[in-house]
Amino acid sequence: MAMPTPATVPDVESGAAPLSAAPLATGRSPRRLFTGPVILSIAFLSVVLLMAVFAPFITKISGWGPYTFDPTAVDPATGGIPIGPFGGISSEHWFGVEPQSGRDIFARIVYGARVSMLIALSATLLTTLLGVLFGMLAGTFGGALDQVISRVMDFLMAFPTLIFMIALLSALPNINRPLMLITVLSLFGWVSMARIIRSQTMSLNRREFVEAAHASGASRAAIIFREILPNLSGSIIVIATLAVPTFIGVEAGLSFLGVGITPPTASWGQMISASVPWFTAVPSYFLIPGMFLFLTVLSATVLGDRAQKLIAGGHRL
Amino acid sequence: MSSYIARRLLWAVLTLLAVTFFTFLVFFALSPDPAVAICGQTCTPDRIATIQHQLGIDQPFLVQFGTFLKGIFAGRTYGEGASAIACQAPCIGHSFQNGEDVLTMIFGRLPVSVTLAVGAAVIWLVFGISLGLVSALKSETGWDRASMVVALAGVALPNYFLALVLQYVLVVKLQVLPFPSSVGFTEDPGLWFQSYLMPWIVLAFLYVALYARLTRTNVLDTLNENFMRTARAKGLPGSLILRRHALRPSLTPLVTLFGMDIATLLGGALITETVFGLNGVGKLAFDAVATNDQPVIMGVTLFAAFFVVIANIVVDLLYRFLDPRLRTVTR
Amino acid sequence: MTQVRHPDEPAQTDGAPLLEVSNLSISFDTREGSSTVVDDISFRIDRHKTLGVVGESGSGKSMTSLAIMGLLPKGARTTGSVLFKGEELLGRSEKWLRKIRGDQIAMIFQDPLSSLNPYYTVGLQIEEAYLAHRGGGRKNARTVAIDAMRRVRITDAERRVDDYPHQFSGGMRQRIMIAMALTCEPDLIIADEPTTALDVTVQAQILELISMLQAETGAGMLFITHDLAVVSQVADAVHVLQNGQTMEAGPTEQIFSRPQDPYTRRLLAAVPRIDEVVDVPRPVFGGVQ
Numbered sequence: 001m002a003m004p005t006p007a008t009v010p011d012v013e014s015g016a017a018p019l020s021a022a023p024l025a026t027g028r029s030p031r032r033l034f035t036g037p038v039i040l041s042i043a044f045l046s047v048v049l050l051m052a053v054f055a056p057f058i059t060k061i062s063g064w065g066p067y068t069f070d071p072t073a074v075d076p077a078t079g080g081i082p083i084g085p086f087g088g089i090s091s092e093h094w095f096g097v098e099p100q101s102g103r104d105i106f107a108r109i110v111y112g113a114r115v116s117m118l119i120a121l122s123a124t125l126l127t128t129l130l131g132v133l134f135g136m137l138a139g140t141f142g143g144a145l146d147q148v149i150s151r152v153m154d155f156l157m158a159f160p161t162l163i164f165m166i167a168l169l170s171a172l173p174n175i176n177r178p179l180m181l182i183t184v185l186s187l188f189g190w191v192s193m194a195r196i197i198r199s200q201t202m203s204l205n206r207r208e209f210v211e212a213a214h215a216s217g218a219s220r221a222a223i224i225f226r227e228i229l230p231n232l233s234g235s236i237i238v239i240a241t242l243a244v245p246t247f248i249g250v251e252a253g254l255s256f257l258g259v260g261i262t263p264p265t266a267s268w269g270q271m272i273s274a275s276v277p278w279f280t281a282v283p284s285y286f287l288i289p290g291m292f293l294f295l296t297v298l299s300a301t302v303l304g305d306r307a308q309k310l311i312a313g314g315h316r317l
Numbered sequence: 318m319s320s321y322i323a324r325r326l327l328w329a330v331l332t333l334l335a336v337t338f339f340t341f342l343v344f345f346a347l348s349p350d351p352a353v354a355i356c357g358q359t360c361t362p363d364r365i366a367t368i369q370h371q372l373g374i375d376q377p378f379l380v381q382f383g384t385f386l387k388g389i390f391a392g393r394t395y396g397e398g399a400s401a402i403a404c405q406a407p408c409i410g411h412s413f414q415n416g417e418d419v420l421t422m423i424f425g426r427l428p429v430s431v432t433l434a435v436g437a438a439v440i441w442l443v444f445g446i447s448l449g450l451v452s453a454l455k456s457e458t459g460w461d462r463a464s465m466v467v468a469l470a471g472v473a474l475p476n477y478f479l480a481l482v483l484q485y486v487l488v489v490k491l492q493v494l495p496f497p498s499s500v501g502f503t504e505d506p507g508l509w510f511q512s513y514l515m516p517w518i519v520l521a522f523l524y525v526a527l528y529a530r531l532t533r534t535n536v537l538d539t540l541n542e543n544f545m546r547t548a549r550a551k552g553l554p555g556s557l558i559l560r561r562h563a564l565r566p567s568l569t570p571l572v573t574l575f576g577m578d579i580a581t582l583l584g585g586a587l588i589t590e591t592v593f594g595l596n597g598v599g600k601l602a603f604d605a606v607a608t609n610d611q612p613v614i615m616g617v618t619l620f621a622a623f624f625v626v627i628a629n630i631v632v633d634l635l636y637r638f639l640d641p642r643l644r645t646v647t648r
Numbered sequence: 649m650t651q652v653r654h655p656d657e658p659a660q661t662d663g664a665p666l667l668e669v670s671n672l673s674i675s676f677d678t679r680e681g682s683s684t685v686v687d688d689i690s691f692r693i694d695r696h697k698t699l700g701v702v703g704e705s706g707s708g709k710s711m712t713s714l715a716i717m718g719l720l721p722k723g724a725r726t727t728g729s730v731l732f733k734g735e736e737l738l739g740r741s742e743k744w745l746r747k748i749r750g751d752q753i754a755m756i757f758q759d760p761l762s763s764l765n766p767y768y769t770v771g772l773q774i775e776e777a778y779l780a781h782r783g784g785g786r787k788n789a790r791t792v793a794i795d796a797m798r799r800v801r802i803t804d805a806e807r808r809v810d811d812y813p814h815q816f817s818g819g820m821r822q823r824i825m826i827a828m829a830l831t832c833e834p835d836l837i838i839a840d841e842p843t844t845a846l847d848v849t850v851q852a853q854i855l856e857l858i859s860m861l862q863a864e865t866g867a868g869m870l871f872i873t874h875d876l877a878v879v880s881q882v883a884d885a886v887h888v889l890q891n892g893q894t895m896e897a898g899p900t901e902q903i904f905s906r907p908q909d910p911y912t913r914r915l916l917a918a919v920p921r922i923d924e925v926v927d928v929p930r931p932v933f934g935g936v937q
Contacts, residue, residue, distance in 0.1 A: 158332045158629070160584050160621035163602050167614050168343060170606045249475055253588060256477050257603065272478060276592075279481050280489050290478040298473035305469065543762040549719055550757075551777040551828070552749030555742070565767045641812040642766050 087284035135197025410612030419616030449532025471526025580628030584621025700883030
């Protein structure tokens with residue numbers, strides 16, 4: 001799996017076009033945040049978030065927990081294939097059951113949402129903090145500090161990240177997998193944000209309004225918080241919004257490979273992995289978590305994309 | 318210029334050293350004793366100690382690391398006497414579980430990864446760039462919107478999911494392709510092609526999306542440049558304006574991206590290989606993790622990092638060559 | 649608002665004007681509705697003569713030149729008439745216009761660094777126009793390019809023809825733009841702020857070059873600038889624009905010595921003069937809409 005680098009996140013400084021009366025030759029720049037696809041994306045993401053937050057209540061209503069086996073739902077004669085159409089969908093099990101174990105897929109999807117969201121959002125938060133911190137440190141102070149931070153970033157980027165994450169995760173003890181995942185993801189994840197923040201901080205520092213603030217005697221801290229950070233906020237929001245789907249994808253990939261979230265905890269990636277031996281007979285088993293994964297990542301990417309276009313067009317979010 | 322290259326090479330070496338060190342450290346600190354794994358079922362403490370000595374893991378960390386580094390240049394011998402195992406230079410490790418030098422194992426698997434990478438690259442370059450180009454030229458039309466939606470989906474779709482969907486649709490339901498099998502090109506070209514087709518598509522999918530989006534952005538930006546206006550003001554034919562003035566500035570940044578992407582893939586497309594059961598370098602790494610074959614994990618990590626670091630330099634030099642502004646000193 | 653005066657007849661050389669713009673209006677559809685950037689302007693240019701179009705930024709002067717060339721961005725709406733050698737230019741197909749551009753009408757832009765493609769040699773970019781309109785081989789075109797560079801007084805042209813735009817200074821790049829414009833001996837040259845991006849010292853050289861070449865070739869010239877001092881040097885007649893509308897028009901001498909329109913007068917008063925008393929308050933101009 002390739003780690004999708006934010007190659008599509010533009011350097012906002014160079015991409016910002018001044019607003020003018022004459023329209024851009026490329027067509028009208030986007031004016032609204034809430035277009036059709038964006039509304040759909042927000043709706044879907046809200047559903048997923050609600051599932052994540054209210055997982056225990058939801059499964060109370062649906063009747064089955066994510067860890068409970070239901071041997072009556074699977075047919076032992078066929079080796080454990082779920083009874084009923086579409087992988088055992090019934091009024092009892094709204095999304096069907098897992099082959100062999102008979103665990104309720106709906107419940108596992110709901111709890112999987114919880115895990116994915118928790119990890120992705122935590123990792124995003126952590127990488128944003130680290131990325132902004134180191135990026136601004138490097139960009140503001142320059143010199144030796146910048147050299148050190150830049151070298152560290154180069155070093156981390158040279159790592160074959162996926163292999164290393166897998167090796168690292170498989171070597172770590174099996175306690176509190178989510179925390180391990182968040183740590184490992186953040187370890188490598190902060191670099192791309194830091195890089196962009198660094199270069200933008202550097203170019204902002206050269207701008208006149210910073211010079212003016214400096215000349216009027218503002219302290220370094222004041223300049224950072226009042227002049228520079230507000231101008232970075234657009235980029236930060238865009239990168240963070242685009243980081244969330246990336247992390248969801250990476251966590252799912254790692255879980256798929258068996259080094260992320262390990263059973264019995266439910267994770268969409270892990271469910272897809274478990275579905276592989278059954279995929280010819282019970283396609284719903286891979287289709288359901290797969291579609292959820294796909295649509296969640298897609299929705300988050302649509303949002304991030306839209307934000308990016310608006311920022312690059314010169315709007316403030 | 319040559320001092321620049323020299324400096325970059327120095328940094329490359331230092332980076333590789335740091336990567337190796339860090340990886341070594343992590344395994345040293347975290348991994349369960351490989352001797353136990355190698356020892357197998359019928360194990361005695363004595364036998365474990367022998368294996369440990371053979372592996373050299375009874376030494377302190379820095380000594381181990383030093384030995385490893387030396388081995389890269391001069392080869393290495395594990396153990397002594399009758400049971401000594403020689404590892405030829407450059408030695409990046411020896412897999413006791415498999416009884417082979419790691420580098421030999423990697424080279425054995427490399428053709429598969431290369432085939433996968435090159436095939437996918439052809440697909441994503443052709444489709445990605447054309448899609449991006451057409452979208453840019455027809456921007457804001459239905460075609461543009463549709464292809465950007467596809468590109469968006471490509472970025473969001475996990476490749477293992479796509480692999481399953483493709484196999485389910487093409488192999489199980491429509492039965493137009495067989496399940497991929499590891500047959501050589503020389504044995505059966507037709508089957509070989511059919512076996513690689515789905516892995517190529519799956520691997521390329523994400524890149525098609527990324528390259529389409531990037532090409533589109535670059536072309537649109539270029540079309541807005543002042544020199545495009547000059548070209549039009551000279552009354553040049555449209556196709557010439559496009560071919561000469563628009564393409565080069567738009568595609569040059571893609572060259573560097575492509576270089577890095579290919580280099581990364583030469584270290585193995587882990588998930589794609591694993592999902593389709595292709596014996597490439599990526600699958601080698603994954604299997605090694607599963608069996609805790611540390612030398613292999615170390616070796617593959619180093620191998621992959623090496624490619625990335627070298628590619629970084631090559632790509633940088635290439636870019637300097639391609640952009641005239643970086644080639645010479647400006648006035 | 650004062651009445652628009654049409655330029656007094658400059659000395660006519662041979663009957664029909666080279667370029668005749670009548671009631672040209674340009675508007676754009678923006679988010680807020682329709683926006684008019686050029687409002688009903690008319691002028692004429694004859695061979696050997698230069699018309700200076702003056703105004704602040706946003707006055708519509710560049711748009712006018714783009715309209716003549718048919719190079720306005722998408723979404724622009726033009727009405728009126730632009731007659732070049734008696735033929736209407738507005739509304740023509742791209743294909744038709746391409747034959748004229750670079751060949752009979754050439755344009756020199758403001759910023760020569762961004763107006764030249766950094767990826768190709770200046771020689772190639774000069775040859776392009778020639779090859780597209782006159783054909784012939786690369787070898788011949790190369791000779792033409794070297795000659796053109798010599799003509800604009802670039803030393804060592806033989807060698808420099810293979811250099812890239814970034815290897816030249818600002819003034820030399822503008823010379824290259826001029827060389828590019830002249831390869832096909834155009835009848836009309838449109839110069840859009842050709843000296844604005846240059847040092848004052850270089851400005852004078854470039855202006856002198858342009859005037860000399862115009863005299864040599866007998867081309868008519870549309871010279872666009874915001875700088876009145878420049879206009880006084882090169883233009884035979886002046887057309888003053890503000891917010892897309894003509895404020896005043898007439899022979900240069902007349903405009904400068906007997907300006908009728910208050911806007912024109914303020915523009916003139918804003919130019920510092922060497923024989924003036926210092927500390928005289930200068931007029932302040934409001935922002936552009």
